[in-house]
Amino acid sequence: MARQPEVFVRELSPDEAQRLVKITRTARDRVRLRRAGIVLASVQGRSASEAAMMFAAKPQYAREVIHAFNQQGFAALDPKWSGGRPRRFGPHVRELVCRLARTPPQQVGLPFTTWSLSKLVEHLAAAHRVVISVETVRQVLRDAGVRWQATKTWKASRDPRFVEKMNRILDLYDRAADGRLDPGARVICVDEFGPLNLQPRPGRGWFPTGRPARLRATYSRHGGVRHMFAGLDLASGQLFYRLRDRKRGREFLDFLRRLRRLRRRFPAGRLHVVCDNFSPHLRADVADWCTGHGVELVFTPTNASWLNWIESEFTALRYFTLDGSDYPSHTAQEAAIAGYVRWINRHARPKKHFAPESKIRRPDYLPNVA
The missing domain is CATH 1.10.10 (Arc Repressor Mutant, subunit A)
Known part of the structure; x- marks a missing residue:
């Protein structure tokens, strides 16, 4: 050669x-x-x-x-890398896997309400003659943006004046943020938080792997319950509250009286109080007192408490003071709440831009119909 x-x-x-x-x-x-x-x-x-x-x-x-x-x-x-091994399953099979995963099993005659990956693989082989592994199914679903998620509940507002009430609240929020309210006027979001009882509550925290904090599983409720009346001042972003044994109309009216007495916090201007349709808020004596003391009660639509800005503050309050706790007494629990409120008031900023990019800002927005 x-x-x-x-x-x-x-x-x-x-x-x-x-x-x-x-x-x-x-x-x-x-x-x-x-x-x-x-x-x-x-x-x-x-x-x-x-x-x-x-x-x-x-x-x-x-x-x-x-x-x-x-x-x-x-x-x-420079190396010329190839695309690797061709896909074994084409777009038709991938679309079938995703469509089947989004279909409730009962609609295809199976006696369960949700799929597991193994059950999905078995059904693909039995009904569609597609032999595929569990890991491949997982990758196909991940690539298609199909995720294992918890179901959520929702409740539609059937209030016939939903749009009118929603626009009134959004207008107050926007005018308060832009300084277009009448001189001395304030927007206060008010609601009740509770009932606050004594029991261990699950939560989250940073712990060594496999060694989370433990809370007792059995307990006896003692000491009764407490209720928190709270108000959020949009101009300052500060939260103020009172704790009471009950949440009747007289307690709500007493809380409103305290709002008017806080002259240092609120000038003598009109108070626009955003609240829900809880029956003590609708009492005649409450309405009469508000009329005579420059307080306007602005009610959220039925089943639309998410329009009340204070709800987001309650979510944070529950997360940082109640979740993961097991207070021995109401005194200890209320001290923790008081400490948290003092902390957020020191770091408070004026509340502005309520849901600026949300669909509720569209002129044609209507609530979901159940």
Whole structure:
């Protein structure tokens, strides 16, 4: 067999030679480093066989690298990665997996309400003759944006004046944020929080792996319950409250009286109090007192308490003071609540921009119909 003629790299300019040396010193990709090394060895006068031996390659591979470099230049040093093994399951099967995962099992005659991956795999094989692994199904669903999630409940507002009430509340929020209220006027969001009883409550926290904090599972409720009346001042972002044993109309009226007496916090202007349709708020004596003391009760639509800005403050209050707790007494629990309220009041900022990008801001928005 005739010996193959030796192949050498074309003559390089000083800049090309310097660039080649730099690649051999700094390249992190193994393929690029080996190709650059073979080319550099050829520049130094070594044969293709000798260059291949230096980098544990076959002589034919070294010749192909040198030929490619002579034709393409430095682009020949970059590896041309392929797309990997072709997908075993095409778009039709993938669409079938996703469609079936979104279909309740009872609609296809199976006696359960939700899929597990193994049950989904079994049904695909039995009903559609698609033999696929659990891991592949998981990857197909993940790539398609289908996630395992908890179901959620919702309640539509059937208030015939929903749009009117919602627009009134949003207008108050916007005017308060822009300073367009009447002189001295304030918008106060008021609601009740509770009942506050004494019991261990689950929560979350940072703990060593596998060693979370433990709370007692059995308990006896003692000490009765307490109720929190709270108000959120949009102008300052501060929260103020009172704790009472009951939440009747007289307690609500007493809380409103305290709002009017806090002259240092609220000037003598009109108070716009946003609240829900809880029956003590609708009492005639409450309405009469508000009329005579410059207080306007602005009611949220039925089943639309999410329009009351204070609800988000209650969520944070529950998360940071109640979740993960097991207070021994109401005194300890109320001290924790008081400490949290003092903390948020020190860090309070005026409340602005209520749901600015939400669909409720659209002129044609209507509530969901149950």
